[in-house]
Amino acid sequence: TDGLSDGIQFLDLLALSSGKAISELSAISKTSARITNLRYALSGILGLPQENSLTVLWNDFLSNHLLYLAQKARGKEPTEVFANFNQSFVYFTKLFKAMPEGRICAQATKWFCVELYSLAKEAEQIGKKGTYINEAVRSVQQLFAACQSSTLEAPGSKLFCAIFCTNALFKIFFSLDMIQACQTPLKWVMQNEDKIHIEYYPMSTQVTFKYFSGRMALYQMDIVKAEEDLQFAFQHCHKNAHKNRKLIIRYLIPAKLMLGTYPAEELLKKFKLKEYIGITQAVKSGNLKKFSEQLDIYEESFISKGVYLVMDKLRTVAYRNLFKKIVKILSIPDNRLKIDEIDKVLATLLPPPLDPLETECILANMIHQGLIKAYISHEKRIMIMSKVNPFPKLREIYIGTKKQFLNIKY
Secondary structure (H helix, E strand, C coil), X not given: CHHHHHHHHHHHHHHHCCXXXXXXXXHCCCCCHHHHHHHHHHHHHCCCCCCCHXXXXXXXXXXXXXXXXXXXXXXXXXXXXHHHHHHHHHHHHHHHHHCCCCCCCHHHHHHHHHHHHHHHHHHHHHCCXXXXXXXXXXXXXXXHHHHHCCCCCCCXXXXXXXXXXHHHHHHHHHHCCCHHHHHHHHHHHHXXXXXXXXXXXXXXXXXXXXXXHHHHHHHCCCHHHHHHHHHHHHHHCCCCXXXXXXXXXHHHHHHHHHCCCCCCHHHHHHCXXXXXXXXXXXXXXXXXXXXXXXXXXXXXXHHHHCCHHHHHHHHHHHHHHHHXXXXXXXXXXXXXXXXXXXXXXXXXXXXXXXXXXXXXXXXXXHHHCCCCCEEEECCCCEEEECCCCCCCCHHHHHHHCHHHHHCCCC
């Protein structure tokens, strides 16, 4: 069995190599004597018995994998290359199940998951849409199930490979716009966090996981969790990986804005995220007219990136900042603010102005959600604000009243 484990790791190195070693495989076919001789030679080197069920499985795996390398070297059709590699992936999963704990071939597992997704994307470009990517999902899910079978803690157990499968499933589901499907593997990882120990993984793997878990949190409107995970991914992403850093910050910014943190314009220009410049200025200043204009201008961009709903909810933050500005302008010493006075100020800022009842309704909603510490005398149309911190920090409000806060609509 040790030889079997060493064989998988050997193939990982073989698959990752390039140049002459791979190009020489271009003449190999599945029935070639060369592949048979190489297969038996490797079996002997690795100390595998001649007649053994695992040896048979190893031979099947080796045949398919070497054929995949030959097809790739010859530039065969992506659909053909994927089909053969997917079969190799199935054999690899069977070998993985047979491996003892402690010899888990983590690097090979990671590579197989990444390569399967990459080949499925290539096959989708010329083949029937959905066919190859769905096959990849089924294959990765089978390997993921094999990882879950272990009862030991990482890094010495098969559980250690679960994150590689999770990251692959994240990539596939997000590419298919099946974000909700990510909930199953993510929930399992979270439930077994004390056994998996994500801090043991290579930083690149941690960054990938945090990026997708952060995006999942943003999709579910768990803004604090989204900011935490995306911030980790951005801070630990390699400084020269500009494309990846831009991808991360594209989703980190909406979370920051929801929590009242406004990115510098220089940062947005550095990553060429012009769609966030105007809307950030509008939210920060409480300029609702500009906010609506910017949201309309970049609507298609926000929708395509999957952040439109979050950006639309920033209207709440813009309203809150506007009311803070009005309170400052009016300078009310006794914290008793006439709503009629608010109407007058709004009339100069919001063409056309809000209906008086609409103003009162917005204020009542904000008070109910804790965005403003105050109460309203509807009979006298007066808002009496708290003398202590009438506009608490958004982060504190969000943690305490997440669902209600996010469901405010105007």
